[in-house]
Amino acid sequence: MKYNIPRGTFDILPKDSYKWQFVMDSFRKVASRFGYEEITTPIFEVAELFERSSGESSDVVQKEMYRFSDRKERTFALRPEGTAPVVRSYVENHLDVLSSRTKLFYIGPMFRYDRPQAGRYRQFYQYGIEFIGSDNPYYDAEVIAIEMLWLKELGLKNLRLELNSVGCATCAADYEAALREFFRPNLDKLCPDCAKRFDIKPRRLLDCKVPSCKPFRSGAPAQLDYLDAHCKEHFAKVCDTLTAMDIAYTINPSIVRGLDYYTNTAFEVIYDGLGAQNSLAGGGRYNGLIEQIGGKSIPAIGFAGGFERLLIALEQEGIQLGTRPVPDAYLICLGDKARAGIMPYLNALRQKDVYVDYDPDKSSLKALFKAADTSGARFALIVGDSELEAKQVNLKNLQTGEQVSLPLDGGEAVVQVLKS
Ligand SMILES: [Zn+2]
Ligand SMILES: [Zn+2]
Known part of the structure; x- marks a missing residue:
């Protein structure tokens, strides 16, 4: 009997291990410089944690989550992302009582049942930053600065930072109403997924991957035009702080983020030269999440990125990632x-x-x-x-x-x- 590795997974062999170690260590070092400390949570959690945080209608919960029952018929899930477990731990361990602001980072494998393709796996390794405790736009810029400084120090060029604001619950409602008005006349021509999302989450119609849906979104209203005064000011301050930090960005109104708990700032870090899978990291503010999963209403912001694509990008640019140890x-x-x-x-x-x-x-x-x-x-x-x-x-x-x-x-x- 010969056994093969499960589809969509990979072994990190000794000839590559040192590169992974190097990149992970360099992330730890840069995050520490900003005062972030490592948190490690289990690779599985009760499935409901992700259903509550990501939303029942999300692709992650509907199609991609690895669920299993244990011997006592409890339903667990292999974590599809890192934020909900970190927030679960934050609430459970009363980290909010210990400090008014909590700075965390994590590194570890995540799991999604997805079609495997270049740079995309069913078990993949992510790094992430979570800042919990303030709505100050400075922190939006700070978490972005960590990612940009780190990638720059690794030697990566051709990076782009794309920025958007998805507003808060108040202005999102106005925006979603405008979106429904916009899509309503063509609703019967859109794909079944879009039809299903029209009522629950109309902004998801903006990033539908079905080609026949694409033409119907040109000229769609942008969230940025529907921000209320608070959200508008917040976004302007994030932009100003980034500029003051010498971090270049472009505004991309089509960044919607797949998950339900995002508010205000949303961003993506793009590396040109990876084809269609060109996003290295993405994140944003999630002021609503902590309350949504049983904590107090505490503002937070974070992001996550994948090591697989990053390593491909670094190798493409011929960047040396440490050296394989040799005997003295x-x-x-x-x-x-x-x-x-x-x-x-x-x-x-x-x-x-x-x-x-x-x-x-x-x-x-x-x-x-x-x-x-x-x-x-x-x-x-x-x-x-x-x-x-x-x-x-x-x-x-x-x-x-x-x-x-x-x-x-x-x-x-x-x-x-x-x-x-
Ligand atoms: Zn708002
Ligand atoms: Zn569609």
Whole structure:
């Protein structure tokens, strides 16, 4: 029996692991600079959490969520996104009591039953930022700044920040009424999904992927024209703060966001050069979500991005993402006595944080030197029976061929050479 990986998933193999580590670590570092701390939640939650937060009618809940029942017939879901679990934890652990503002980030796998395609998987890795506790437009700009600064530091060019405001519950109602008026005359010509969303969530008609629906949306009213005074001012301040932070943006009225809990600022970070799947990250304000899932009414903003597309983009631009670790030294041990006697020394080196490779199955000098070369090690440590007796070890620089004799001590002599 031969087993295959489930469709739409992938293994991160050792030849790529260090790149993932590098990118994840760099995200952690940039987020910390803004005062954000890591939160890790389980990969499954009660399914209702996502039904309540994303909306029963959303694609995520309707078509994409992995649901399962446990032995006690409780319904869980593999998390399709990271915000609802973070907010669940925020409310459950009373983080609002500990501080008036909470700055969190997360990294981990998410799950959606979706058609797999380039850069899109059923298990995918996301990073995300959540700021909870203030409606100040500064924080909208701050979370955007984290993403933009990070991508810039990674070396990514050809980035675009697209910005929109989806308003609040008050102005969204006016806007949705205007949208219904606009679409009503053509309602019978739209696809069944659009017909279904017309009443519940008319703004979703703006991002329907069915080609025959597209012509009917040209000239549709834009949310920005329907913002009330508060939302208009909020959006203007976000724009001004971004400009003051030297972050360029374009306004894109068609950013609607798939989920129901977004209010005010919505944004997307686009990398040109990924084809149709060109969005690296997206997010926005979700002032209504915390109350919606059982907390107090507390404003918040956040975003999430995917590592898969980011890594494709970074590789396309030829950006080096760390280096695969190579041994500091390769131990070449000749003779039975030497092989038996060298163990304490090998152990001591590793305790001193030296990466030593050792292969007890190779015994010919030629094979051992070849292996040392292949390993990429800078040095070979050579010990035979007579060296062991004399308490000596030979350290050979594999690049220059230079060789020195060092005492077979507790590893100190070798560490001194390696660090110099
Ligand atoms: Zn409003
Ligand atoms: Zn449609």
